[in-house]
Amino acid sequence: EAGVTQFPSHSVIEKGQTVTLRCDPISGHDNLYWYRRVMGKEIKFLLHFVKESKQDESGMPNNRFLAERTGGTYSTLKVQPAELEDSGVYFCASSQETGVVSPLHFGNGTRLTVT
Amino acid sequence: AQTVTQSQPEMSVQEAETVTLSCTYDTSENNYYLFWYKQPPSRQMILVIRQEAYKQQNATENRFSVNFQKAAKSFSLKISDSQLGDTAMYFCAFTLLNFGNEKLTFGTGTRLTIIP
Numbered sequence: 001e002a003g004v005t006q007f008p009s010h011s012v013i014e015k016g017q018t019v020t021l022r023c024d025p026i027s028g029h030d031n032l033y034w035y036r037r038v039m040g041k042e043i044k045f046l047l048h049f050v051k052e053s054k055q056d057e058s059g060m061p062n063n064r065f066l067a068e069r070t071g072g073t074y075s076t077l078k079v080q081p082a083e084l085e086d087s088g089v090y091f092c093a094s095s096q097e098t099g100v101v102s103p104l105h106f107g108n109g110t111r112l113t114v115t
Numbered sequence: 116a117q118t119v120t121q122s123q124p125e126m127s128v129q130e131a132e133t134v135t136l137s138c139t140y141d142t143s144e145n146n147y148y149l150f151w152y153k154q155p156p157s158r159q160m161i162l163v164i165r166q167e168a169y170k171q172q173n174a175t176e177n178r179f180s181v182n183f184q185k186a187a188k189s190f191s192l193k194i195s196d197s198q199l200g201d202t203a204m205y206f207c208a209f210t211l212l213n214f215g216n217e218k219l220t221f222g223t224g225t226r227l228t229i230i231p
Contacts, residue, residue, distance in 0.1 A: 043221035098215035100148045106160040
């Protein structure tokens with residue numbers, strides 16, 4: 001089976017621009033998560049979808065970030081307008097079931113650099 | 116809030132040797148899971164091993180084992196007979212049991228290099 005795929009793998013944008021990251025979870029995985037790692041720091045939870053619904057978005061840093069999962073398949077994470085502190089690696093993960101029953105499958109991440 | 120601390124930013128060890136990565140966490144809750152994830156260079160992060168807090172027995176997965184000390188809130192990872200393919204970033208992670216709303220809290224990671 002294909003793993004979790006993320007696009008693009010790298011993105012370099014200027015402060016004030018908009019960037020959209022995409023995540024394609026493993027087929028059949030209802031749960032989709034976004035995490036972010038700012039350079040040298042811990043990986044932090046951003047939000048959790050169950051199908052198309054946002055189960056938990058408590059980790060979203062501010063209203064410049066917008067996540068969607070139309071139709072419960074792929075998800076996008078848009079940053080508008082981007083700020084310097086948004087630089088980091090954005091990870092997407094999916095799982096078949098919620099909770100700790102089934103393991104998380106991570107994508108390779110999108111490295112975002114805001115200049 | 117829960118926190119996870121990995122005090123070793125980088126480690127290196129000779130191939131075939133044993134290495135232990137440390138992790139401590141802080142929580143006032145009693146029902147939780149602990150994990151070690153591994154991210155090889157330019158590859159996806161994968162689960163190495165997990166431990167249920169209610170289990171006293173330490174989890175093992177082939178060459179990987181943990182030393183779970185609940186009272187001390189310590190969760191170290193031991194890699195035996197280390198191999199070149201073990202070179203990776205290792206992240207310790209924690210989640211409370213929360214009725215399907217689990218989310219991982221990660222440490223800052225340890226970069227492990229296996230030297231041929």
